[in-house]
Amino acid sequence: MRLTRLVAALVAAVAIAGCGKDNVTDPTFPPLAGVRFVNSVNDTSALDFRAIDQIQFSPVANALAFRGATEFQPTEAKARHFRVFVTSQDPAITSHPIVDTTVTFAANTNYTMMLTGGARGTVQFVVITETAPTPAANQIAVRTANNSAVAIDNYLVDSVSTAVSGTPAMANVAAGALSGYVAIASGKIAARVTPAGSAAVSASQQGPRAPATLPGERPAAGVDAQGTAFTVVYFPAGVAGSPTAPAAGTNRCGGAAPLATCNPTVVWFVDRLPTP
Missing domain, CATH: 2.60.40.1120 (Carboxypeptidase-like, regulatory domain)
Incomplete structure (x- = not known):
C-alpha cells in the first residue's frame, strides 16, 4: 500500500x-x-x-x-x-x-x-x-520469524508481564524458519518467546499500538488496528566479543550500560497496513 x-x-x-x-x-x-x-x-x-x-x-x-x-x-x-x-x-x-x-x-x-x-x-x-493475508474484522495477523539457532515458541499475551501457559500461538518454530500467520483479536498484545517446549522466557516485546490519525487519513498500523499484519522477529544475542556484544568498554555485556544486543530480543515489523 x-x-x-x-x-x-x-x-x-x-x-x-x-x-x-x-x-x-x-x-x-x-x-x-x-x-x-x-x-x-x-x-x-x-x-x-x-x-x-x-x-x-x-x-x-x-x-x-x-x-x-x-x-x-x-x-x-x-x-x-x-x-x-x-x-x-x-x-x-x-x-x-x-x-x-x-x-x-x-x-x-x-x-x-x-x-x-x-x-x-x-x-x-x-x-x-x-503474502500477508487480509485479517477479518476486529482481528490482526501475526507470524514469527526465528533468526536464532534453536527452535522457539511464541506466546501472544496481554503484556510482557503476563505469564506464559497453555499452547503457544506459534509452536516449535525451527531455527531459521518462518511460521504461518495466525489471526488474533486486535487490542493489547505482547509477544513472549521461549525455547520450544519451555516456559522460560527468552525475550518479550509489547506490540506497537497505532498512533492517532487525522480525519480523512487512512488508519495506521498497530496491534489495536484491525486489518494489520505483522512479522514478529526473534533475534539472538550478539556474538560474544563482537561489536554487537563487546567484552570491554562502557557498553560491554555484563557492565553497567550494556548494549541491548547483548541479549536476545523480539521486534515487531509491519507487513500489511489496515484497509481504509
Whole structure:
C-alpha cells in the first residue's frame, strides 16, 4: 500500500510540473516491486545495502544496525544485483562486499530480504515473498520469524508481564524458519518467546499500538488496528566479543550500560497496513 501511494504521488508531481507547457509529458514507470531489508547479522557493526545495477528504483539502506530494518522501497521488478558492505569510510573495508548476489523480483509483489549468518562465517540473504493475508474484522495477523539457532515458541499475551501457559500461538518454530500467520483479536498484545517446549522466557516485546490519525487519513498500523499484519522477529544475542556484544568498554555485556544486543530480543515489523 505504501508503494502504491508513492507511485501515485510521483505521477501527480510529474503531471503538475507539466501544466502550462506546450509539450505534453507522458511519464512512464517500470514494473515495480517493494523491497525491505532486515539486518540479522549478529557479529559485526552496521551494514550498507545497495542495488548496484542502476540508480532509479533501487532500494538502499545506509548504516543499518543489527536488528534494524527498512520500510518497503519501490524497486524495478526484474533481476537485480545487490551488494552489502560493512559501514565504514575506509576503502580497504568498503572495497570488499560481504555479499554479492542477484535476486529476481516480480511486479506488484513485496519482498523481505533478510540478511542472516555471521560476517566471521557465511552471510546470505533469505528472500521472503510477502503474502500477508487480509485479517477479518476486529482481528490482526501475526507470524514469527526465528533468526536464532534453536527452535522457539511464541506466546501472544496481554503484556510482557503476563505469564506464559497453555499452547503457544506459534509452536516449535525451527531455527531459521518462518511460521504461518495466525489471526488474533486486535487490542493489547505482547509477544513472549521461549525455547520450544519451555516456559522460560527468552525475550518479550509489547506490540506497537497505532498512533492517532487525522480525519480523512487512512488508519495506521498497530496491534489495536484491525486489518494489520505483522512479522514478529526473534533475534539472538550478539556474538560474544563482537561489536554487537563487546567484552570491554562502557557498553560491554555484563557492565553497567550494556548494549541491548547483548541479549536476545523480539521486534515487531509491519507487513500489511489496515484497509481504509
